Amino acid sequence: xHFCVRLPGAPAGYLLVNVNVTERRLPTGVERRPRLIVxxxxxxxxxxxxxxxxxxxxxxxxxxxxxxxxxxxQWRDGAFELTLRTTALCADLRLVPCMPPTVPTSVSFHPGSxxxxxxxxxxxATGWVTREGNRPQRLDRAPAYHDHNWGVFRWGxxxxxxxxxxxxxxxxxxxxxxxxxxxxxxxxRTLSQGALLWHEDALVRTFQDREIRVRLDGxxxxxxxxxxxxxxxxxxxxxxxxxxxxATVEANGRDDWLRVDFETAAKARIALxxxxxxxxxxxxxxxxxxARVSGRQGARRFDFEGTSLMEFVRG
Amino acid sequence: xxxxELRRRLGARVVVVRIGxxxxxxxxxxxxxxxxxxxxxxxxxxxxxxxxxxxLLRGELALEDxxxxxxxxxxGGVDHLLAFxxxxxxxxxxxxxxxxxxxLQDRYLARPAGASDVTAAPRGxxxx
Numbered sequence: 209x210h211f212c213v214r215l216p217g218a219p220a221g222y223l224l225v226n227v228n229v230t231e232r233r234l235p236t237g238v239e240r241r242p243r244l245i246v247x248x249x250x251x252x253x254x255x256x257x258x259x260x261x262x263x264x265x266x267x268x269x270x271x272x273x274x275x276x277x278x279x280x281x282q283w284r285d286g287a288f289e290l291t292l293r294t295t296a297l298c299a300d301l302r303l304v305p306c307m308p309p310t311v312p313t314s315v316s317f318h319p320g321s322x323x324x325x326x327x328x329x330x331x332x333a334t335g336w337v338t339r340e341g342n343r344p345q346r347l348d349r350a351p352a353y354h355d356h357n358w359g360v361f362r363w364g365x366x367x368x369x370x371x372x373x374x375x376x377x378x379x380x381x382x383x384x385x386x387x388x389x390x391x392x393x394x395x396x397r398t399l400s401q402g403a404l405l406w407h408e409d410a411l412v413r414t415f416q417d418r419e420i421r422v423r424l425d426g427x428x429x430x431x432x433x434x435x436x437x438x439x440x441x442x443x444x445x446x447x448x449x450x451x452x453x454x455a456t457v458e459a460n461g462r463d464d465w466l467r468v469d470f471e472t473a474a475k476a477r478i479a480l481x482x483x484x485x486x487x488x489x490x491x492x493x494x495x496x497x498x499a500r501v502s503g504r505q506g507a508r509r510f511d512f513e514g515t516s517l518m519e520f521v522r523g
Numbered sequence: 524x525x526x527x528e529l530r531r532r533l534g535a536r537v538v539v540v541r542i543g544x545x546x547x548x549x550x551x552x553x554x555x556x557x558x559x560x561x562x563x564x565x566x567x568x569x570x571x572x573x574x575x576x577x578x579l580l581r582g583e584l585a586l587e588d589x590x591x592x593x594x595x596x597x598x599g600g601v602d603h604l605l606a607f608x609x610x611x612x613x614x615x616x617x618x619x620x621x622x623x624x625x626x627l628q629d630r631y632l633a634r635p636a637g638a639s640d641v642t643a644a645p646r647g648x649x650x651x
Contacts, residue, residue, distance in 0.1 A: 241622075259622065438582030439628060443587040443615050481620045486524055487613065 209274075209281075211290060212353040212517050213301065213333045214375055218343060219473060221250040222496045223299065224518050225292060227274060227281075229267070230363070232483070236366055242304070244276045245436060247363045249496055253434035253476045254339055272356075285523050288331070288354065293341050302334035307384075307409035309444040314359075315390050315400040317367060324357035329373050329386040329406065342389055351375035353386075353517070363490045364482025364523060366393040370422065370455070372518030374468060376501045382408045383510045385468060389422050393523075403459045403466055403504055413505045415459035415466060426453030428495065440479035443489055445500050450522045451493045459503075466503035470477045470516050472508045473497040482523060490523035525617025526552075532610035536603055538566030543573045567607045568600035573636055580628055585610075 209228070215221035226245040241267040247255035257373040260276045263345040267274035272280045278293035280320060292299040309328045318320040339345075353373045361367060389401040401420045404412040428451045435441035457468040475495040482488040499516035503509070536554040539562060540550075549562035571579075575594045578584035586608075589595035597604060618624045 259625065352599055434583065435582055437619070437625065439580055439615070440625070441582035442586055443612065443619070445587055463570065479619075481616070486620070487528070487616050489616075489619070 209272075210354060211288070211303065212373070213303070213337070213347070214351040214515055215248065215250050215337065216350065217250055217345065219498065219515075221248075223297070224255075224494060224517070225290065226478075227276065237280070240307045242276055242296070243507055244279055246292065246294050246476075247434070247436065247476050247494055248297050248339060249474050249476065250335070253475065254296050255434060255436050256294055257436040258294065268499045275517075296340050297337065299337040301333045301337070301347065303331040303333045303354065304418035305354070306330040306332060307406055307411070308409060310404065315362065315401065316401050317361070317390070320360070321361045321365070322445060323361055323389065324358055325355060325389070327354075327355040327386055327404070329353055329404070330375070330384045338387055349379070349503045351379070352425075353361075362483035363480050364488055367391075367521075368393050369520060370424075370522045372455070372468075372470065372516055373515045374516045375503050376512045376514040378512065380396050381512050381514075383501065383512060385466070387420075387468065388413065389420075403457055403468075404427065405466060405503070407505065407508065413464055413466070415461055419461040420457065420459045423456045423458075424452035424454070425456070427451070428453045430474075433493075434474070434476040436478055440489060444477070444479055444491065449475055449477050449491065449493050451495045464503070464505050466501070466505075467500055468501050470499040470518055471497045472518075488523060490521065493520040493522065495520065525613050525620070529610045529617075532606050533615060534606070536567060536606060537562060540562065541568070541570040544577055566603045567597070570596040577632060577636070578636045580632060585623035596609035638641060
């Protein structure tokens with residue numbers, strides 16, 4: 209489960225909250241590992257990764273509510289209420305969806321493995337966010353993104369993906385975009401890709417598969433990215449992290465077209481142990497930046513700029 | 524699995540670790556425990572300050588950068604250094620999969636600088 213909230217001030221500031229539960233079937237029984245990952249970027253990155261005991265977590269199936277230690281999410285009065293309590297970041301946010309969620313989409317990459325996705329690409333977040341040692345930042349209807357994905361797969365198997373979304377800089381801009389590409393681990397074979405376009409609260413166009421071309425250009429340089437858990441950076445010493453300097457999504461079909469030009473401004477990465485290889489890590493690279501979106505849907509044309517967050521999964 | 528790989532990589536090599544001004548600690552994982560001793564000489568020697576160790580654990584210093592900048596002093600024959608490095612990598616992959624690592628890391632980093640008790644080898648220490 210992801211929540212991404214636009215932070216005020218920096219050109220591409222975001223708070224990213226990820227909650228996931230991995231389940232492994234071992235000879236001794238089923239092992240569940242709830243994890244909370246938080247990252248925030250304004251002038252610099254901060255964040256961390258926490259693992260919880262099952263006894264210290266709660267999240268009934270089929271329910272959006274959960275609790276991991278002192279951090280919790282609940283659905284109340286038409287909004288998500290996020291209470292985040294970690295050493296690096298705290299927040300109390302009410303996130304009101306601007307549109308209904310998509311119906312679940314599924315991608316199967318081999319027998320017995322599939323990943324499913326539900327997205328609410330635009331919400332408005334009100335409340336406050338505090339970084340360790342700093343004063344609270346007040347948010348008033350800040351743009352936000354939410355998705356939920358689940359499935360049966362192993363981290364580190366022959367799988368990679370990129371996904372992203374764009375929040376328009378103009379709060380009255382009625383357009384919203386999200387996109388995803390799932391491929392094999394070498395990114396030679398695309399298994400599924402989609403680009404979704406909303407106008408107001410309606411999903412008005414879904415481009416799929418052969419309608420879409422994704423291009424990644426260059427390498428985003430700079431200093432070594434923040435890696436969580438931090439000790440994992442000893443196993444990922446490089447600075448490039450496989451994040452492109454630019455990403456372009458072009459979609460065409462039935463006289464409609466869409467183009468997203470994303471430019472990376474900053475990056476951080478989440479290092480997860482590979483399930484497929486005990487001596488490898490999977491790197492979830494989180495890149496925030498600016499994007500320009502243009503296109504046509506039916507008789508309507510659009511052209512807007514905004515902040516964007518993209519995830520590049522490698523390993 | 525990861526500890527077995529560490530043992531395979533290190534073999535009978537003795538790694539001597541010096542943190543700041545504390546007495547050296549020797550590590551040799553061949554044979555039965557105890558694997559930690561107090562030898563002053565070994566196949567590979569590693570020396571760094573406690574501050575640099577903390578930066579390593581916080582992910583603020585890369586191993587390679589530490590060695591190249593002489594913040595981490597690493598001595599030994601090339602083959603032994605490569606074996607040591609491979610052993611450390613294997614150990615780190617195991618540590619990252621260990622539920623106890625975050626707590627151990629937090630405990631160590633929460634200690635005031637200089638208060639670390641890594642100075643003393645545990646009772647029953649032996650030489651390799």
